[in-house]
Amino acid sequence: MIPAKIGDFHVASKDLPWKLLRDGYHFKLLRTCSVTGTWVALFRTVAGASVPPHKHIGAAEYFVLKGKIEIRGGVENGGVTACAGDYGYEPNGIVHEKTYFPEPCEYLFINHGPLQYLDADGNTVSVLDWMGVQAKWDDAPVIE
Numbered sequence: 001m002i003p004a005k006i007g008d009f010h011v012a013s014k015d016l017p018w019k020l021l022r023d024g025y026h027f028k029l030l031r032t033c034s035v036t037g038t039w040v041a042l043f044r045t046v047a048g049a050s051v052p053p054h055k056h057i058g059a060a061e062y063f064v065l066k067g068k069i070e071i072r073g074g075v076e077n078g079g080v081t082a083c084a085g086d087y088g089y090e091p092n093g094i095v096h097e098k099t100y101f102p103e104p105c106e107y108l109f110i111n112h113g114p115l116q117y118l119d120a121d122g123n124t125v126s127v128l129d130w131m132g133v134q135a136k137w138d139d140a141p142v143i144e
Contacts, residue, residue, distance in 0.1 A: 013042055019140035024049040029137035034129040037113050039130045042107045051099040053120075057127070058113015060090040067105030082107075083120055 011030045018026040024046040031040040037058060050109075062069070064086045071088070071139065072079030081086055090096075114129035128136075 006124060010076075017142040019137060020143050021140065023135060026143055027137070027140075029133060030109065032134045034130065037130050038111065039109045039133045040108070042106065043109055043132070045101040047101065047103045049101045049105075051120040052125075053094070053095070053097050055095045055116040055118060056090055056092055056111075057116050058111060059113065061088065061110040062090075063087050063108045065106040066110065067101065068100060069105055069107065073098075075101070084138065085117040096129045115128050 009031065013028055015031060016028040016030075018028060021027045021043075026044040028042040029039070030042065031038070033039070038055065042065075045054050062082070064082045064084050066084050069082045069086075070079065075081040080088060095118070114132075116127050117125045121124050
């Protein structure tokens with residue numbers, strides 16, 4: 001039996017353009033995986049940007065490079081305020097009412113499954129999985 005070849009995967013993010021995800025929210029897609037459903041991206045936001053209510057259908061990890069993220073209302077409201085240099089882990093099934101960026105922010109996001117976006121009543125509005133984020137990357141305009 002011959003073992004399967006194992007290979008590295010490397011992305012020079014400085015060589016990728018920033019693309020528009022939505023108003024005030026830019027991204028660089030670093031990797032998607034059809035086997036595990038994982039996707040990895042760098043995100044850059046303007047002050048005042050937010051992520052609508054969503055549920056994680058798979059764990060997620062983040063590392064804040066610049067700025068600040070207020071998750072579930074920030075520390076003042078029983079949530080988390082993540083600043084530059086902070087790492088966070090979000091388990092499968094966790095719901096975020098709103099994720100808010102009070103100042104410009106850049107962060108690395110590793111998602112191990114889809115995100116289920118919710119309306120005010122908790123109903124599913126849309127689901128973003130590795131195929132969806134890849135399609136968004138493929139179709140998004142370059143902003144630099």
